[in-house]
Amino acid sequence: MSSPIVSITAPANPVEDFLRTDRMPHIWCPGCGIGTTVNCFTRALLESNTDLNKLSIVSGIGCTGRVAGYTNLDSFHTTHGRAIPFATGLKLASPDMTVVVYSGDGDLFAIGGNHLIHAARRNIDLKVICVNNLTYAMTGGQTGPATPLDVITATAPYGTYDPAFNLPYLVEAAGAVFVARWTTFHVKQLARSMAEMFKKKGFCFIEVVSPCPTLYQRRNKMGDGLDTMKFYKEMSKTKHGAPTNEVGLTKSGEIIVGKFVDRERPDFATMMNAHLQHELGDQYIQAEGPVCG
Amino acid sequence: MARGSVSIVVERCKACGFCVEFCPSKVLALSSAFNSKGYHPPHAVTPEKCSGCDLCGMYCPDFAIHGFRTDKPAAKSETEKEPDDAC
Numbered sequence: 290m291s292s293p294i295v296s297i298t299a300p301a302n303p304v305e306d307f308l309r310t311d312r313m314p315h316i317w318c319p320g321c322g323i324g325t326t327v328n329c330f331t332r333a334l335l336e337s338n339t340d341l342n343k344l345s346i347v348s349g350i351g352c353t354g355r356v357a358g359y360t361n362l363d364s365f366h367t368t369h370g371r372a373i374p375f376a377t378g379l380k381l382a383s384p385d386m387t388v389v390v391y392s393g394d395g396d397l398f399a400i401g402g403n404h405l406i407h408a409a410r411r412n413i414d415l416k417v418i419c420v421n422n423l424t425y426a427m428t429g430g431q432t433g434p435a436t437p438l439d440v441i442t443a444t445a446p447y448g449t450y451d452p453a454f455n456l457p458y459l460v461e462a463a464g465a466v467f468v469a470r471w472t473t474f475h476v477k478q479l480a481r482s483m484a485e486m487f488k489k490k491g492f493c494f495i496e497v498v499s500p501c502p503t504l505y506q507r508r509n510k511m512g513d514g515l516d517t518m519k520f521y522k523e524m525s526k527t528k529h530g531a532p533t534n535e536v537g538l539t540k541s542g543e544i545i546v547g548k549f550v551d552r553e554r555p556d557f558a559t560m561m562n563a564h565l566q567h568e569l570g571d572q573y574i575q576a577e578g579p580v581c582g
Numbered sequence: 583m584a585r586g587s588v589s590i591v592v593e594r595c596k597a598c599g600f601c602v603e604f605c606p607s608k609v610l611a612l613s614s615a616f617n618s619k620g621y622h623p624p625h626a627v628t629p630e631k632c633s634g635c636d637l638c639g640m641y642c643p644d645f646a647i648h649g650f651r652t653d654k655p656a657a658k659s660e661t662e663k664e665p666d667d668a669c
Contacts, residue, residue: 299589302639302648314644319596319621324643364631474604476640514643515599 307331312453316355320514320538322473323353323420327360329476330391331417333483339387346389347376349396352427352501353420354389370400373408376415384558384576387416387487394421394435398454402434409463409492411557416486417488419492421456422501423538430504455537456496461550466491468533468550472498474521475546491556498544507524507534509540586651587635588626594646595623601638601647606629610638610647 304327317323334341346364348357349372357364367375372390380388390397397405397419408415423433424442431444435456439448457468467489471570481518486493500506500517511517521544527537529547536545555563565573588609595617600623602610609632610624617623624647628633632649639648 299587300650302589302591302645303636304639304645304648308645314594314596314619317643320600321643324645325600325641326647328640328642476637480640511600515603518600518603547643 290519292403303335304328304331305335307360307362309359309540312359317352318501318503318514320500320502320517321352321512322422322497322518323356325473325476326418326420326479326497326499327356329480330389330483333479333487335540336480337484337487339487343385344387344389345379346391347372347379348390349392351393351396351399351425352422353391353393354378354396354427354559370396370402372396372417373401373404373417377404377413378406380414381558388414392414392417392419393426394419394423395425395433396457398456398459406459406463408464409460409494412464412466412554412560413557414490415492416483417460417492418483418497419456419494420497420499421538422499422505424501425449425500426504430508432444432499435538440505440540443504453538457494457536457549460492460494461533464492464552464554465494466552466554466556467493467495467548469494469546469548470496470498470536471546472521472525472544473500474518474525478527478546485548487509489551491554492510497529498538498546569582584630584632584634585653586632586649587629588632588638588647588649590623590625591646592617592623592635594644594645595621596644597621597623597625598643600641600643602624604641605638607633 346362348354350369357366361567372392374551376390421435423436427435430442432449433444434454436449437453461468500514502514524569525544525546527547528545531545533549562575609626609628611627612622613625634649634651636649
């Protein structure tokens, strides 16, 4: 059944080095976009020459939370909603480490919502990738914090009537220094944005709008994963620097994508070191490497 | 003359069709055969058009396919196997 042009000398898939291949095939449904975001993530790591020994990836619970378990990097699969607190501790204990939080909309914005806004307020140097599939996918498709209006879910059989979070607006207001949104259709742009984010210091946030064909699209008669990708292709519009209060998602309306915020603010560690240096003088010794272990 | 090629891990495929739809050269199509999970994996119908851009590899959510260049980069890495491709 193999393709006629498969060559035995084919170089390995670049994503292979980043995967725990013994756990493949993964649990994600056919047409789910989370695997596509992992491809972009690995290409961004390669492109930005990030030191993989100084990188860790933290996930919460949910479909996207599985990413930490599938990537062959230093990774931690935390309890529900607690990816950001764990990552904050990790970053403060190992200031030289790049800490990536890879989780879903429900984990980051509902169960862990308070942690997220306070990490953004303090501008802790975390790279947050939020795969937004607009529903609680792993538990059966209930209404989540990012579910748009008038959508059928497991808990809203007559359609949702409560307004959703506009994720970029929320994190910008809370203080993030880098905010971008792409869909799983925009693979090249997403990889470039992630590479840019790895070089940026401070609280960075990328929202990736992703299909959930099994629970979201099917219930709303929006087709399968491929139909959703075509929908993203047709309906998304790139607007770099767009005001984030105007980029809220609707069920079938336009999806504004691009890099919305890129600004400078001193991060938590810089502020802490500067303040304690000022208060304590020579008594204060700034940690360079890991401060424990 | 194809500038690239694709490598497909048939057993990982879940037949989402992303690679078939978004291949810029329309090299791929879903095959009529099944893999052991009952999905129809893609195969290259017009391999000579493949440019090795690896867009299929970036889209594939199951890490089942990737594209690669067969001209210069392959000649560098596979020296012992490339007498016919060296030009």
